[in-house]
Amino acid sequence: TITIAWLRRDLRLADHPALWEASQEGVVIPLYILDADEQAGAAELWWRHHSLQQLQEALARHGLPLLLRRGKPLQILQEIIAESSSRAVFWNRRYDPAGIAQDTAIKAELRSQGIAVRSFMGDCLVEPWLHHHDEKPYKVFTPFWKSLLARFSIAPALPEPDFSALPHELTQNLATETLTDWHLLPQKPNWAKRFSKSWAPGETGAKNRLQQFLDESLANYSEGRNFPAQNSVSRLSPHLSHGEISPRQIWQETRFYLRQHPELTDEGEHFLRELGWREFSWHLLFHFPKLPDTPLRPEFANFPWQKDALLLERWQSGQTGYPIVDAGMRELWQSGWMHNRVRMICASFLIKDLLVSWQQGEAWFWDTLVDADLANNSASWQWVAGSGADAAPYFRIFNPVLQGEKFDPEGKYLRRWLPELSALPDRFIHQPWAADQDLLKKAGVVLGGNYPQRLIDHHEARQWALDIFEKLKKNN
Numbered sequence: 510t511i512t513i514a515w516l517r518r519d520l521r522l523a524d525h526p527a528l529w530e531a532s533q534e535g536v537v538i539p540l541y542i543l544d545a546d547e548q549a550g551a552a553e554l555w556w557r558h559h560s561l562q563q564l565q566e567a568l569a570r571h572g573l574p575l576l577l578r579r580g581k582p583l584q585i586l587q588e589i590i591a592e593s594s595s596r597a598v599f600w601n602r603r604y605d606p607a608g609i610a611q612d613t614a615i616k617a618e619l620r621s622q623g624i625a626v627r628s629f630m631g632d633c634l635v636e637p638w639l640h641h642h643d644e645k646p647y648k649v650f651t652p653f654w655k656s657l658l659a660r661f662s663i664a665p666a667l668p669e670p671d672f673s674a675l676p677h678e679l680t681q682n683l684a685t686e687t688l689t690d691w692h693l694l695p696q697k698p699n700w701a702k703r704f705s706k707s708w709a710p711g712e713t714g715a716k717n718r719l720q721q722f723l724d725e726s727l728a729n730y731s732e733g734r735n736f737p738a739q740n741s742v743s744r745l746s747p748h749l750s751h752g753e754i755s756p757r758q759i760w761q762e763t764r765f766y767l768r769q770h771p772e773l774t775d776e777g778e779h780f781l782r783e784l785g786w787r788e789f790s791w792h793l794l795f796h797f798p799k800l801p802d803t804p805l806r807p808e809f810a811n812f813p814w815q816k817d818a819l820l821l822e823r824w825q826s827g828q829t830g831y832p833i834v835d836a837g838m839r840e841l842w843q844s845g846w847m848h849n850r851v852r853m854i855c856a857s858f859l860i861k862d863l864l865v866s867w868q869q870g871e872a873w874f875w876d877t878l879v880d881a882d883l884a885n886n887s888a889s890w891q892w893v894a895g896s897g898a899d900a901a902p903y904f905r906i907f908n909p910v911l912q913g914e915k916f917d918p919e920g921k922y923l924r925r926w927l928p929e930l931s932a933l934p935d936r937f938i939h940q941p942w943a944a945d946q947d948l949l950k951k952a953g954v955v956l957g958g959n960y961p962q963r964l965i966d967h968h969e970a971r972q973w974a975l976d977i978f979e980k981l982k983k984n985n
């Protein structure tokens with residue numbers, strides 16, 4: 510049998526149920542389609558280019574080409590079926606609304622033509638359609654996670670398929686496009702030039718990242734995960750969002766590590782619980798497909814957002830005058846990633862201090878994050894906005910100065926991303942406007958010159974936001 514294994518956001522060979530099952534049937538044609546209608550973010554495309562390149566090399570070591578085609582998926586699948594006389598298409602399931610709709614339509618069409626179509630669970634710990642005994646989806650994380658742990662045992666991860674025994678001549682003869690044809694990398698100016706210093710996309714990079722995290726950072730995870738200057742989180746998110754590693758592999762490797770290091774059990778459980786938030790986000794997106802653009806709590810639908818392009822632009826470019834926010838936004842721009850604590854602070858600042866809609870922030874993150882993930886991004890933005898599931902209450906408004914002082918007390922993170930403030934003493938680095946002119950001068954800081962004046966006064970903005978939220982509450 511010749512089976513097409515259609516790869517999407519699962520760019521790996523190990524623990525890949527669709528590839529594994531296809532390899533059990535006979536000849537495998539690994540296929541990647543660049544969907545002409547997809548709205549991808551630019552930073553994510555940078556990652557995808559490198560990830561596909563790594564996958565090509567990994568498959569080449571098995572003597573298999575990765576078939577690259579661009580266009581409408583159904584049409585391309587039909588072309589390859591005709592070119593290869595394949596009678597089967599396998600894939601790992603997607604759970605985003607557009608992906609579900611596309612897969613359902615393609616499955617029906619191909620089956621009507623007598624093609625065997627099989628789909629598998631590859632990218633979650635359990636299928637996201639888990640729900641309460643009363644048939645309702647979970648909206649609060651803790652009962653969701655408890656229920657998941659109590660009702661399911663996580664299946665062992667699959668090994669890499671052994672393609673070597675398969676005849677490959679046929680797959681070698683199919684025409685493929687090249688990655689360079691696709692122009693996924695930024696053209697001039699190359700804003701991603703610093704990305705490769707921070708990242709090693711691909712399956713091997715993902716495995717190494719996990720091992721390094723377990724060996725060097727897990728021991729300090731619970732305590733250190735809130736401190737952006739520390740090397741305490743896994744930075745696995747872009748690997749996960751491109752499916753270079755599966756949550757099942759992370760689960761299994763972490764459990765294996767904990768058996769050898771039982772003293773780290775609490776840290777390991779905490780880390781796996783964060784992976785649980787990813788499961789929860791996919792659960793939410795599956796049950797509430799409008800999550801990316803519509804507030805889950807309808808009372809938030811009429812929020813009077815500011816439509817001020819300048820405010821948004823200053824936030825995007827890290828020019829708000831609040832150092833922790835600016836450092837985060839510059840980390841995002843320069844590395845394609847931002848630490849979770851800082852993501853929360855920056856998101857809160859946009860929504861609750863600048864009163865710019867969370868959808869605008871979500872769109873910017875989508876375009877600039879290498880780990881842009883529809884479920885995690887939309888669930889997290891709604892969480893910060895207070896309009897989502899298990900969300901932070903609307904009156905919790907992060908104070909950017911206190912947050913900075915608490916989670917970056919020595920200003921190490923700030924000095925890394927805002928070198929123009931680096932000579933300020935620690936006690937002023939989170940609020941340069943409080944320093945006197947002599948001190949600023951000595952540190953080479955000119956407010957409104959090489960570093961911006963504050964865009965707003967946080968205390969006033971906070972009160973303004975609270976008043977609006979109170980009014981909304983009364984009207985509902």
Ligand code: FAD
Nearest residue numbers: 742743744745746783784786787849852881882885886889
């Ligand atoms: P670790 O702490 O090492 O956690 C391991 C894994 O668990 C992560 O890789 C991630 O898959 C998952 N995880 C951890 N925290 C969360 C969380 N709060 N919600 C969901 N999953 C979580 N994450 C994305 O992957 N893509 C996004 O587009 C995204 N957008 C976000 C937007 C906002 C406004 C906020 C506040 C958070 C967002 N997150 C997003 C969640 C979180 O910030 C990142 O998953 C995390 O910072 C990734 O770093 P890490 O891999 O070192 O995490």
